[in-house]
Amino acid sequence: MTSDTDIGIRAAQEFLGTDLLKDRINAGPYDEQYVRIEETEFESAVTHLAANKFVLISLFCCEGFTANAAQTLFYVFERRTSILVLVRGVNGQATSVADLYPAASWFERECRDGFGVEFAGAFDTRRLFLHETYPEGFHPLKKSFKNAPVVTKKTVDPAGEYPFREVSGEGVYQVPVGPVHAGIIEPGHFRFSVIGESIFNLEVRMFYKHRGIEKLAEGKTPQECVRIAEAVSGDESVANATAFCMAIEKISRVPVPERAWYLRTILMELERLCSHLGDQAGMLVDVAYPLGASQFSVLREECFRENDRLTGSRFLRGMVSPGGLNRDIPKAQLDELAAFVHQMRNRYKVGLKIVLSTASVIDRFATTGVIRPALLRPLNITGPAARASGGKVDVRVNHPYGIYDKFAPRVPRLRDGDVLSRFTIKASEVMDSLDLIERLIAAMPEGAVRSDAPVRDGYTLAMVESARGQNLCWVWIKGGVIERYKVRTASFCNWLAIEHAVQGNIVPDFPVINKSLNLSYAGTDL
Amino acid sequence: MVNALTCLLKKNVTEEAPARDEEVEAIGREIRTVIDAVFGRSLAIRELDTGSDNATEIEINNLNNPFYDVERFGISFVASPRHADLLLVTGAVTHNMEIAAKKTYDAMPSPKFVVAVGDDACTGGIFAGTYAVLGGADKIFPVDLKIPGNPPTPAQILSGLLALMKKARKE
Known part of the structure; x- marks a missing residue:
């Protein structure tokens, strides 16, 4: 030790x-x-x-x-x-x-x-994931409540509306945004208090998409629950399914074959690639630079198609299962993936060069949406958002799982904490993921991809590093079924960072700050 | 720094177009014809997420990437429901989104269409019958077409839209 x-x-x-x-x-x-x-x-x-x-x-x-x-x-x-x-x-x-x-x-x-x-003694006692329409005294995770439809209010009178923090003063006005946004985005409400063009305060209200994931998992067998873990957040399907399966494997002491871990790691890194490429394209759209954005969205679509060829799902779903993987990926397909990764790297570099040599992009990115390093610890900010603010956190390094002890990624760090730092960190992680996938394919061991063992009772914590940061779950198995499945994705904590990051910025920069943090609404609302 | 002048003088400034999807192109051409005939050359879509796991949003977003680029077929995604002909609903309808979703639907001018995209929006999916959701989109407003999938691919969403427009043309 x-x-x-x-x-x-x-x-x-x-x-x-x-x-x-x-x-x-x-x-x-x-x-x-x-x-x-x-x-x-x-x-x-x-x-x-x-x-x-x-x-x-x-x-x-x-x-x-x-x-x-x-x-x-x-x-x-x-x-x-x-x-x-x-x-x-x-x-x-x-x-x-x-x-x-x-x-x-x-x-x-x-x-x-x-x-x-x-x-x-809590400074905030407002309800969180149960919005106004839910009845008082309703607590869905109690064991005495059986998961069944509830009757909710169909309208909310003004007195019963959610009380946002009030910011008042000369020239302060409010800009309410959402839950339905002006784009193809998930729902959430942002309450800006603005002076002139500058944001004085932002309050984020989430949980519009609360689907009762944790309650749904109760009483399910581990095998059935993988599907639920994948539904926590679509673009983190592999990460959350892997965290859940790791927990089951730890509890039941199932030895996962080495080849399964190599393949899982490839899948997790592919998921990271898709996520980062999407963010980078989105950030460029938000600063009105479609030429740069297209570079990355083309690569991302190709990545999705490669996912589909490898696993039959563009979101790599249905692969990870307790004990390993549901299917093997044959050598021919892995060789094809290696070739794909190789040409992808070259084209990614071209795109990156175009973007980073464009003054208008740098001008919008630099000094925008700063997350101060002092916030990392109190708010538990993790992932690229933390590493762009000087944080030295990466689950793959701090708590290596699977084969990450053998293939430890370097932890790139920047200190400015602005949108440009987050863009750059993600660029560096894209390159690292591409390298890692190549190395994994080259070192791929032969053998089975799954070992089956009976489910045992017990409880454990498990964590993975998703594209957004530290995803944690706690699983308690009792009588062979899930007694409690607690999920806490990186976004749940990182959302609070955005309230601080936007202060002093102008409202039109909010979309790019939001995109640079790439927070999952579904993964937070559960 | 990329010099603008060298870009002008150099041959082949534009990149090679990504591989064309014949399937998507064929659906697109047909959509173009129907939109021209039925919708006065443009179909405005408002996307509404009532509780999806965000995979469906990503696929709908992908319809705008250079591979699909659906604007060339006459489809545009609009910011306000007041500008929309069609509501594209994703995810099971959660209690927390119920009021906002109904308001969005009510804000659309008639005639209007609703398409449910993905298993959860079609039937409630794995969340059907639980405390947090009402069920599929048809629990709160009339749904004209359902496109199942977990999530459906961009091509499947496009062919769903085509099917709806053909139906509208007949009516």
Whole structure:
């Protein structure tokens, strides 16, 4: 065990004492350390972790986990390669940690909507994923609620409307945008408070697409649930399915064949390619540079077609399954992929050169939508958005899964945190993904692509690095079926970054800032 | 820096067009003919996401990339429902989107068409019968055509649109 993976345990020893910790700690299959914590110790523990630079990467609730408590809250902390989970049993009441960890605000509101847990001292107690039309006192994730249609209000009177934060002052006016936007985009509401042309404040309201993913998963077999994991966010199908399958494999101790991991990694990198190419094209559309945008959208379409040839799905769906893959990809097709990647790289470079030598593009990208490095930790911003602001975070490196320990990507970093940095980071990651796919094809081992093993009961955390950043899931299997499937995609946390990134920018730059962060609405709303 | 003058003097400034899809071209030509005849040469589409997993949005967006470039067939995606002839709905209808979706539909001038794209919009898909969704798009407004798929490809969406327009022509 390296000293880095020890950090969590050492911190727990410091706030609990070595003797107490012994009976309270157990290690999960993902090397995460669960520490049961009493109500009296909780506050000092969290303060201690906050002082020691632990990041709160997730907070979720679950029923029936602790014997003498109605609900159990899991506070997942990360520092470098170490993951510490505080397990806190509560009975409908808890204290808020949102003052110490701003990211907790959405997490706590999510727990409140789902399970009815009230957080004392929270600075924001508005409902989150249950909008105005849902009845009061409705908490869908409670076990007592059986998943069935509910009766909702058909109209909302003005008094019952969602109260946005009010910003007032001389010359401040509001620009409400959405949920239906003026393009082919997912729904969400943006409330701008603007002075002249500059954005003074932005409040994001999400969860219009709340489809009840987590409840839907309950009672399903792992095999059935893969389809649900793929539906979390279409352009992260492989990432979320892989995270889910990894969890199942960890719990059931299924050895995944090496070839399956090589192929999975190729699929994950292809997904990253499609995502980054789409972002780059979108960013260029938003600064009115269609010549550059076409370069990337052509490559992206070719990528989709290559996906289709390889797997029969343009979104690489239906491939990943617990224990490996549903189908092998024959050698001839992999050779074809290698040739595709080779010519793709050359054409990508041409496109990039055109874009980066265009002054009007650089002028719009540079200094626009800055995310300050100081925000990364409190909000748990991850992925290219973090790496463009100096963050050294990448699940593939911090918590290598599959074969990423053998094929560790370099973690390119820039410090400016503006749209140009995010564009450049993504460009560098596109090149890295292309290289990685080539290396994987060259080193591809022979053998089976799936091993079957009976499903066992248990629980674990699992994380992958999707195109957008750190995607986390927590799976609890009981009686061979899913008891709880918690998903937290990178977008859920990264959305809060945009509220800060747009401040002081002009409203017309909002689309390009939004595109540069490429946030998934579906992956957030669940 | 790319010098504008060298671009002018150089031969073949434009790139070679990407490989043509004969299937798409054929559907496109037919769409062009019907749109000319029935819709006065242009069909304005408003896209509405009522709860999709965003894969369908991506495919609809792809209709505008240089491979499909549907504007040349007379199809344009418009920003406001008030400018739209056709509503392209994706995803099961969530409770949180119900009011906004109805408002979007009501804002469209008549006559109007609604097309549901993807399994979730057609029937509610895997979300049918759960607490968070009402079901397919037909639960809140009349749907003229359903294009199933998880998600349907751009070519499938195009041939769906063609089928609808042929139907409209007969009527």
